[in-house]
Amino acid sequence: MKKLLAGPVPWLTPMLVLIFGVVLWPVFEMIRTSTLEISGSGKEKGFVGLENYRELFENSNLAGAFARTIFWVVVVVVITMLLSLFLAQLLNTEFPGRRYVRWALIVPWASSLIMTATSFRWMLDGYYGILNRVLLDLGLIDDAVEWLGSASTSFPWLIVVAIFVSLPFTTFVMIAGLQTIPGDLYEAARVDGARPVKTYFSITLPLLVTSISVATVINLINVFNQFPIIWVMTGGGPGYDTDTTTTLMYKLAFRSQEIGQSAALSVLNFAVILIFVYIYLRATGFTKQKQD
């Protein structure tokens, strides 16, 4: 006992306190809340088991939000990955001023999401937006369009903005990945007479797999949890038409006054994140190292 106290315990304690206090305890509270009935004033009315989950699944907005979330995550992440691969390749090539282009790429990453989303919100505004001005002046549209007025136009724009803010991080992961590929492999390929396309698919892409999978999983989590862009640009509206499960969770608690249902949905969201985290650990070889 004395040995233990003098040894690892003092070193581990701060970490353990952090993990229990900041991670595990909130998770426990979240799960507990999802099994309680909570009145509109915030008062706990007692244990109701899975009643909140039943109500949540009967909520007519859940299915739509869930389907939209899947679409949102898949489309944003796939397009982000493809564009990043292209951009990384471009930025990995020597050309004059490359440094400045790399810097420019960081800007959307460095600025706050709220700021970016607010800028887009006003650019897309029907009355004051610069986009309408440009399109009208170019004669591409005849009447001003209320881009954020209905889901058919606002959801695609949300996706565009989400991709825009995801590109910098992803691209830099890809550039880092490209720089780990030894130059002599390309030299050997050239000697063997491989064409660029063949080189790309046989050498570059296979050696980028780790970078791609890490970037993909991190993006999955980020995009799934994305709140500010949607909240600032459309607030999930009109109605519930552009809600993902993340914004719906917020609206359930603070607009619909259904704190229990909201907690139930956050447990589901948490489960999805856990799955992503598991994939991430697999992708980064965490479990494999443990086996070694």
Place this chain on the structure above:
Amino acid sequence: MSKLGLKRNKTLTTGSLFAAAALILSGCAADSADDTSGATGGATGSDPVTIRVIAAQYTDEMRPYYDDLVTRFEASNPNITVDVQVISWTDIDQKLKTMVQTGDLPDIANLNYFSSFAEDDLLYTADELVPPEVLADIVPTFLSNSEYNGTAYAVPDLASARLFFYNKTILAEAGVAVEDLETWDGLEAAMLKIKAAMPDVVPLALPLGPEEAQAEFTIWASSNDGGVYADGDWTITSDKNVETMEYLSGLVSQGLTNPTPATCDRTKCAFALFAEGKAAMLNGAIFLPDILEEQESSVDYGFTNFPTNRADGTSITLGVQDYFFGFKKDWNQDAVQKFMAFIYEPDNYAGFLEAAGGFLPATVSAGEALSSDESLAPYVAVLPNAVFYPSSEALWPAVQGEMQQTIGKAVEPGADIMSVLEDIAARAE
């Protein structure tokens, strides 16, 4: 999150129409002379206590107001310490709920609803909260809006009213007279004229976005003998409400409003369009002139009663009031009551109104003291016909939350109005 009507304000000069308002509402009141027991003296309270007050930030003036108030209160009540937190409208609802959920109750709160707290049996009744002479001074209409299950659990702190605003220049150019706006039919005809004369102008700004959709709906529906609640029952799916939404939907489809009302919030969209002269008319409020002034709008505006489609041809207004309420604890009643009585002392209450800026007072005496501001006269004139939110219903916050999010969908092309209303009504079950 959208807050209710009252948050927007600035400093409308200390109007005093208020008084008149109060008089009308109370039917020439002021029979408050019965001095029963006074909670003003140093009745009990020997042990030092600290009470916490969660106050709404009507303006930035609230903090200095409370600082001064508390200093003076503590000087005359050495055993009582008052800790006032002034919280923005965006956060106050969440803050209070969190406090309730964690059992860390404040002693006094200032908010735009109270009924869900009353339902959970957390509150003092109004006659436990303030001394009788204060209670007797409250404008009766406002006090009856503070009841839950027939008992008042809160006291109103102030109120506001709405009127219909128009751009004089646009109306003149389109050849529309203000008298044309008295009825819905007249309004629609006027809007068509405006659209014909000035195609770039939005005849009517219709903000059915989340910020204040419940206000917009209540005004239109009540102008058509509809509304959300009547005689002890929710009436969200009534024929009159459907008819109201059909009328509005008709306006939208004729291009007489902003194209997508469901995403048009009151402040950022409707008020902004009006301030820039891009919208000819809208449902405004007592605090809109301040906002126009703040935005340095050059619009020449006027205001009149809401266009009506009621059977008796009268015009309504929407009255919105906020509340003070006290949380029951076995040690705090004396301190809470003393502090509430102190706030409602005429000078202190006048200071409160001035800090909050541009609202109608909730007491008869303050109403009398402020009677002479002509710009407020029209609001006072319509107050007898004021419609209020059913804020004494514990389910109203949930109904309101749903309505804010979805009612705008009912005016989209091809929308199923009844199903939108039914989804909102489901929150009231």
